[in-house]
Amino acid sequence: MMNFLIQIMPNLIDRIDVFGDAIIETLLMVLISGAVSALFGIVFGVILVVTRPGDILENRILNTILGRIIDLFRAVPFIILVMVLSPLTLLISGASIGLKATFFPLIVGTVPFFARQVEQAIAETDRGLVEASESMGLAPLEIIFKVYLRESVPSIIRATTITFISMIGLTAIVGAIGGGGLGAFCYNYGYSQSNFDIMWVSLIVIVILTIIVQLIGDLLVRKTTH
Amino acid sequence: MIRLEHVTKTFLTKNGNVHAVKDVSLEIQDGEIFGIIGFSGAGKSTLVRCINLLEKPESGAVIFEGRDLLKLSDKELRAQRQQMGMIFQHFNLMRSRTIYENIAFPLRHMRLKEDEIEKRVMSLLELIELKDRKDSYPSQLSGGQKQRVAIARALASRPKVLLCDEATSALDPHTTQQILQLIKRINKELNLTVILITHEMAVVKDICDRVAVMENGKVVEEGNIVDVFSHPKMPVTKNFINTTNNLGKIQDLLDSNHPLVQIEKNQKLVKLSYQSTNTKEALISTLSREYDVDCSIIFGNVEIVHEVPLGVLVCVLTGSDENIEKALEICRQNKVSVEVIK
Numbered sequence: 196m197m198n199f200l201i202q203i204m205p206n207l208i209d210r211i212d213v214f215g216d217a218i219i220e221t222l223l224m225v226l227i228s229g230a231v232s233a234l235f236g237i238v239f240g241v242i243l244v245v246t247r248p249g250d251i252l253e254n255r256i257l258n259t260i261l262g263r264i265i266d267l268f269r270a271v272p273f274i275i276l277v278m279v280l281s282p283l284t285l286l287i288s289g290a291s292i293g294l295k296a297t298f299f300p301l302i303v304g305t306v307p308f309f310a311r312q313v314e315q316a317i318a319e320t321d322r323g324l325v326e327a328s329e330s331m332g333l334a335p336l337e338i339i340f341k342v343y344l345r346e347s348v349p350s351i352i353r354a355t356t357i358t359f360i361s362m363i364g365l366t367a368i369v370g371a372i373g374g375g376g377l378g379a380f381c382y383n384y385g386y387s388q389s390n391f392d393i394m395w396v397s398l399i400v401i402v403i404l405t406i407i408v409q410l411i412g413d414l415l416v417r418k419t420t421h
Numbered sequence: 422m423i424r425l426e427h428v429t430k431t432f433l434t435k436n437g438n439v440h441a442v443k444d445v446s447l448e449i450q451d452g453e454i455f456g457i458i459g460f461s462g463a464g465k466s467t468l469v470r471c472i473n474l475l476e477k478p479e480s481g482a483v484i485f486e487g488r489d490l491l492k493l494s495d496k497e498l499r500a501q502r503q504q505m506g507m508i509f510q511h512f513n514l515m516r517s518r519t520i521y522e523n524i525a526f527p528l529r530h531m532r533l534k535e536d537e538i539e540k541r542v543m544s545l546l547e548l549i550e551l552k553d554r555k556d557s558y559p560s561q562l563s564g565g566q567k568q569r570v571a572i573a574r575a576l577a578s579r580p581k582v583l584l585c586d587e588a589t590s591a592l593d594p595h596t597t598q599q600i601l602q603l604i605k606r607i608n609k610e611l612n613l614t615v616i617l618i619t620h621e622m623a624v625v626k627d628i629c630d631r632v633a634v635m636e637n638g639k640v641v642e643e644g645n646i647v648d649v650f651s652h653p654k655m656p657v658t659k660n661f662i663n664t665t666n667n668l669g670k671i672q673d674l675l676d677s678n679h680p681l682v683q684i685e686k687n688q689k690l691v692k693l694s695y696q697s698t699n700t701k702e703a704l705i706s707t708l709s710r711e712y713d714v715d716c717s718i719i720f721g722n723v724e725i726v727h728e729v730p731l732g733v734l735v736c737v738l739t740g741s742d743e744n745i746e747k748a749l750e751i752c753r754q755n756k757v758s759v760e761v762i763k
Contacts, residue, residue: 321511321513323509323511323513324513324515326475326509326513327507327509327513329475329502330473330475330502330505330506330507330584331502331503331507331526331527331530331574331578332499332500332501332502332503332527332530332578333499333530334495334496334499337530341526341530342515345515345517346515346516346517348517419517421516421517421558421559421560
């Protein structure tokens with residue numbers, strides 16, 4: 196068995212310890228950046244919805260400014276964003292390469308995307324539910340948590356799934372330009388040295404990660420939809 | 422209990438201002454079922470939202486138990502809103518919560534103890550006869566059941582008023598009746614004031630004590646339901662009443678000069694309207710016996726309005742002019758209103 200593996204992917208078996216670290220790094224990048232992005236994304240998404248015209252905390256100025264900033268960030272290709280942000284990354288994380296340096300650009304790249312996704316998910320909430328809650332005397336903050344967020348849990352999970360999957364893709368990009376994880380592994384040991392076995396296995400692992408995220412997402416959506 | 426004084430609400434739209442509610446003043450008494458009827462776009466939904474300030478009128482006053490709601494702070498207003506339950510055309514239940522949790526929803530935010538919440542929810546489930554469905558989700562219920570849950574939720578905070586915004590418009594006639602009976606029952610049992618918005622005359626006719634008719638943002642007619650029904654003044658009111666009976670058809674027959682309404686020289690076509698309370702006597706028989714006036718009924722309708730039967734007969738009277746005149750006079754003396762059509 197081992198001989199067979201060595202035969203079809205000699206370079207990978209050679210670097211198997213680095214490969215293991217790379218997978219863990221990718222997981223860390225996705226989980227930590229994902230969690231932080233989800234938090235900010237939900238906050239901004241909620242603000243976008245409740246400040247829109249006619250909603251519970253209508254505020255056209257805040258709504259417009261936040262919307263424009265988000266669209267601006269979304270317009271920048273991620274690879275350029277990472278480069279432009281690098282001085283700031285160094286300042287915040289104390290490193291400009293390696294795993295630590297990947298979190299900040301990943302979060303900045305993902306939050307605007309996720310915020311728009313959450314906005315869309317929450318905006319689907321039936322206006323009637325908000326009206327009913329207002330008629331029961333709920334305050335705006337209670338409506339945000341008990342109606343907007345609570346009632347759109349399945350849609351938010353769906354948005355989160357999409358965001359995590361696209362984030363897996365982004366981790367490979369930051370990896371390739373000086374970060375860590377599977378992207379860096381694939382680039383440094385695979386692409387740079389024309390080791391196709393390494394590239395293929397990296398690809399397969401990423402695909403499997405994506406599928407797992409999608410399956411978990413689907414399961415949670417089913418569990419929370421009534 | 423609730424007094425609206427010169428309430429006006431205008432919406433700004435791209436096509437200019439829309440006056441949804443224009444200078445409406447109404448007074449709703451404690452414990453009554455008050456109907457507001459109008460065709461769609463008449464402003465009735467906006468008007469009911471002006472009562473709990475889901476829509477803020479730009480002028481006028483909304484007095485609830487002596488306090489002008491427009492002068493309250495947001496926090497005080499939210500406390501007042503707990504005194505007013507509201508139900509909606511599309512029920513507006515929370516899909517992610519069970520029936521039990523939906524009814525408990527307003528109580529949780531009132532920070533009641535868990536056992537007090539359970540006590541109240543269970544007694545409400547009993548009231549709406551859905552105890553066995555408490556762990557179901559709204560998507561598993563029929564429209565009528567959903568509206569019953571919405572009623573229970575609206576009653577959970579023990580309000581003094583129930584606002585019903587087209588509460589039966591999405592339901593079939595049979596279910597509508599059930600919901601109306603439930604509303605009537607809670608009105609009696611809990612002495613709950615009910616304000617009911619609808620475009621269906623049948624709804625108003627069945628359960629309202631008083632009614633206001635709205636057209637183009639204004640209240641054009643208002644009064645005791647039996648009076649409004651038996652003596653409608655405005656064309657829109659007559660229109661609504663005709664939707665619940667076939668009286669409008671008579672006009673069609675007249676317009677087309679149908680053989681049924683063609684009369685001879687010694688005949689008259691008359692419309693007699695009466696309330697059952699004054700028709701114990703055999704009036705028609707009296708007419709033919711004592712005045713030699715034959716009466717052939719070509720159209721009849723009896724409407725039960727708020728438990729008072731209101732009857733309308735369109736008939737052809739045959740006899741000498743003098744006798745017919747005498748006969749009609751007897752009718753009038755018996756409080757039957759007479760309209761000679763031709």
